[in-house]
Amino acid sequence: MPLINNYRKGWALRYLREARAELTAAQKTPYMAPGLILEAMRKAQAAIYYSLGDPPSIEAIVRQTMLKKQLVKDPVLHCLVEIERTVQEVAQVPDSDREKAMKQADDIVQIASDIVRLFTGEKAD
Numbered sequence: 001m002p003l004i005n006n007y008r009k010g011w012a013l014r015y016l017r018e019a020r021a022e023l024t025a026a027q028k029t030p031y032m033a034p035g036l037i038l039e040a041m042r043k044a045q046a047a048i049y050y051s052l053g054d055p056p057s058i059e060a061i062v063r064q065t066m067l068k069k070q071l072v073k074d075p076v077l078h079c080l081v082e083i084e085r086t087v088q089e090v091a092q093v094p095d096s097d098r099e100k101a102m103k104q105a106d107d108i109v110q111i112a113s114d115i116v117r118l119f120t121g122e123k124a125d
Contacts, residue, residue: 004051009120012050016116019043019109026102033098037105041087044105044112048080051119083108 004012022040026033049055062080065072072078086108090101116122 004119008050008053009122012047012116012120013122015043015047015050016109016112019047019112023102023105023109026105030098034093034101037098037101038087038091041083041090041105041108044109045083045087047112048083048115051116052076079111083111 019040022036022043026036026040029036046055049058052058058080061077062084065077065081066084072081086104090104093101
């Protein structure tokens with residue numbers, strides 16, 4: 001049984017599909033890869049936020065937590081903070097680290113896929 005309503009479920013699945021498409025496009029068009037990789041990460045992050053609740057509220061909590069620079073004990077919040085840190089890191093990475101950025105993006109998309117599947121009961125294509 002899905003744990004979220006149809007509206008959030010639809011957006012979570014859509015963002016996850018788009019994140020996968022962005023990664024595929026990044027592999028096929030290296031000259032556009034940096035932007036596509038970052039976009040894939042952001043969309044995967046949005047899929048997670050829609051799965052968990054109200055995206056603007058969750059984003060605000062993550063950013064406030066990051067500003068405090070304290071140890072995060074809650075495992076879910078810790079995961080969200082680490083994803084945000086990774087996204088910020090990739091946003092600042094030069095083109096030469098494209099392989100590392102692609103691997104990080106792929107990992108985040110996979111994490112998002114697992115979370116979306118857990119909360120929606122469906123696998124995004």
